[in-house]
Amino acid sequence: MKLGLHIPDFTWPDGPSRLGPQLAEVAHAADDAGFDRVSVMDHVWQIGHIGPPEHEMLEAYTTLGYLAAHTKRVSLMPLVTGVVYRSPGLLAKMVTTLDVLSGGRAWLGIGAAWNEEESRGLGLFFPPMAERFERLEEALQICLQMWSGQDRPYDGRHYHLARTLNKPEALSRPHPPILIGGSGEKKTLRLVAKYAQACNLFAGPDLAHKLDVLRAHCEAEGRAYEDVEKTSGYTFDVGENGENVGQVIEDLKGLAAVGVQVAHGRVARVWELTPLEVIGIEIVPAIADL
Helix, strand or coil, X not given: XXXXXXXXXXXXXXXXXXXXXXXXXXXXXXXXXXXXXXXXXXXXXXXXXXXXXXXXXXXXXXXXXXXXXXCCCCEEEECCEEHHHCCHHHHHHHHHHHXXXXXXXXXXXXXXXXXXXXXXXXXXXXXXXXXXXXXXXXXXXXXXXXXXXXXXXXXXXXXXXXXXXXXXXXXXXXXXXXXXXXCCCCCHHHHHHHHCCEEEECCCCCHHHHHHXXXXXXXXXXXXXXXXXXXXXXXXXXXXCCCCHHXXXXXXXXXXXXXXXXXXXXXXCHHHCHHHHHHHHHHXXXXXXX
């Protein structure tokens, strides 16, 4: 099993004036601890289950570029890009830029978007759900076309690109991996089976069922289920003195037992750095063979 560090909260004790240096320290510590990837949310306001909208929130791709400069090994991704927040051609260019400048460590994490409140608040485009899913599929097609080196038009229902020129090309081969977030059984998991290299699901009681649905979509698409990496959210809370390490390891074993390959989530009190060090010393070796 691999571990991913998700950083969804930037309201840290030392405030915005120290946020840049502290974020660099956290990313460096995650790199050293053996995390496989680091992600940030693609939101412009904080979301409800973490804090009020007035809490600090950094723009995702600016932050990922900053993290690229302060890490050497971990993959970098938004978890996940709201498809309607950027035009697909620009999005493909942004992920390509992150991939080139990070030495081939970028992922495209993407989903249909859901936060209407922040979208209306800042005047972001936010069409009805059915249209967002149509745009998600077209965006995936556009990104793959741009990453294929095909310099030609794209003419879809919602997006029309006259020339999908993309230079420099991404370093990742055949292209930056795509992760689609969400667990919708009819649309989201079908898109995972058709286009993505990974999914991201909630670690709830229906996780095994969702994976069975994904397997069925893979069969329908003529694709090997094993080709899709299964990732799941998880909150790493090792305790102030490491007293919860055993429970975290048991939780991760449980996720691995149903087929999860990457546990990807926030770390409690991450700015203290010690939790990341504990994870690197005690948890990463213990779950390496799961």
